[in-house]
Amino acid sequence: MLRFLRLPRGTALTAVVLAAVALLSSAALPAASARAADDAAGADDVTWSVRTDSNGFGKERTSYTYAVDPGQSVSDALVITNHGSAALQLAVYAADGYTGAGGQLDLLTPAESSNAVGAWTRASAATVTVGPDASTTVPFVLSVPATATPGDYVGGIVTSLGSSADQGISVDRRLGIRIGLRVSGALAPSLAIENPQVTWGGTWALGTGTATLSYTLHNTGNTTMGAQQSATIAGPFGWFPADAGDVAPEVQILPGETRDVQVTVPAVAGMLVLLGSATVTPIVVDASGSTTGLTPVTTQAVGPAVPWLLLIIGLLAIALVVAALWWRRRAGAARRQKEDERVARAVADALAQAQPSAPDDTADAVGSATPGTSTIRTVTDERR
Numbered sequence: 001m002l003r004f005l006r007l008p009r010g011t012a013l014t015a016v017v018l019a020a021v022a023l024l025s026s027a028a029l030p031a032a033s034a035r036a037a038d039d040a041a042g043a044d045d046v047t048w049s050v051r052t053d054s055n056g057f058g059k060e061r062t063s064y065t066y067a068v069d070p071g072q073s074v075s076d077a078l079v080i081t082n083h084g085s086a087a088l089q090l091a092v093y094a095a096d097g098y099t100g101a102g103g104q105l106d107l108l109t110p111a112e113s114s115n116a117v118g119a120w121t122r123a124s125a126a127t128v129t130v131g132p133d134a135s136t137t138v139p140f141v142l143s144v145p146a147t148a149t150p151g152d153y154v155g156g157i158v159t160s161l162g163s164s165a166d167q168g169i170s171v172d173r174r175l176g177i178r179i180g181l182r183v184s185g186a187l188a189p190s191l192a193i194e195n196p197q198v199t200w201g202g203t204w205a206l207g208t209g210t211a212t213l214s215y216t217l218h219n220t221g222n223t224t225m226g227a228q229q230s231a232t233i234a235g236p237f238g239w240f241p242a243d244a245g246d247v248a249p250e251v252q253i254l255p256g257e258t259r260d261v262q263v264t265v266p267a268v269a270g271m272l273v274l275l276g277s278a279t280v281t282p283i284v285v286d287a288s289g290s291t292t293g294l295t296p297v298t299t300q301a302v303g304p305a306v307p308w309l310l311l312i313i314g315l316l317a318i319a320l321v322v323a324a325l326w327w328r329r330r331a332g333a334a335r336r337q338k339e340d341e342r343v344a345r346a347v348a349d350a351l352a353q354a355q356p357s358a359p360d361d362t363a364d365a366v367g368s369a370t371p372g373t374s375t376i377r378t379v380t381d382e383r384r
Helices: 308-354 361-366
Strands: 002-007 015-020 048-052 064-068 073-082 088-099 105-107 121-123 127-130 134-143 151-164 170-183 191-200 208-219 225-234 247-253 258-269 272-285 291-293 297-305
Touching: 048 151, 048 170, 064 073, 073 088, 073 127, 073 151, 088 121, 088 170, 105 151, 105 170, 121 151, 127 134, 191 225, 191 272, 208 225, 208 247, 208 272, 208 297, 225 258, 247 258, 247 272, 258 272
Parallel strands: 064 170, 191 297
Antiparallel strands: 002 015, 002 170, 048 073, 073 134, 088 105, 088 127, 088 151, 121 134, 151 170, 191 208, 208 258, 225 247, 225 272, 272 291, 272 297
């Protein structure tokens, strides 16, 4: 059972509150007759409920599920109960379904065009009036075109009560039940992993940070898919792997839809490069909610993990050590140069003091000569 409060597009305010949804899994809502709740702004207390009709398809069903051949049709009914004290006039229509931002099933509005379940389903009446404390049954027929592509389709049959609120805002309360349809034919389940990326948040931390592996699951087949997932983060060459632990499974990805996934692993060391790996086991979900596992698919992504803060601190420390060594070497060279200069001066002074005075030859030659006389020296040849 689907319960909505919608403010249609084109008004001053647009909002959608999805109160409950029956999924294509065993986690579907256990009751299909919950009452429509008042909106948060305190609108009029108008309540009603919807449920599936008890017929050959079963009793107390939580949703409508069909397997239909192309060109064939199926008839069923919706039961509406008015729990209020005044009669209700409700619009009844069918719409295609899609996965909303919160991962839950939502339905298109009447202003939006449906081309599958919403276009193939016709209620016996576009509007019904339900008396106070009374119920009415609305038959509908789902006719599958002969040209319909085999595979899974999702939509819903909706009851709607429109009202006006202050400031010109139209409030549309919607209450419906999901329709799951499988068109017979060749099924081609396929789930692809696209755009894998790994990032690291420890750039300006002291060594460790949170690693995030992100990727997109794309249902490229024609069946509704689920996914069991696991992921790891490792350093270069797969060193020091860290498991991401339990990764939330994806319950329902409709054909053609995508789902963004982010897996985080805390306290991962900055190893310059990180390798993120994900393994996804596709799960085929049929209209009844049963599942079948397929061959796992894997993906990998490489991203930088440079601890810049730690690296800068390390480079500064190395620079300080190099500067200290250079300063020490320069100071030692200056001291050695001064010592060499002092030793050179000392040697020069010592040599200067030790050198003897030269003899005065002129004085010896003429010391005994008197003016007007000459001294004749006789050289004797000793060889004689």
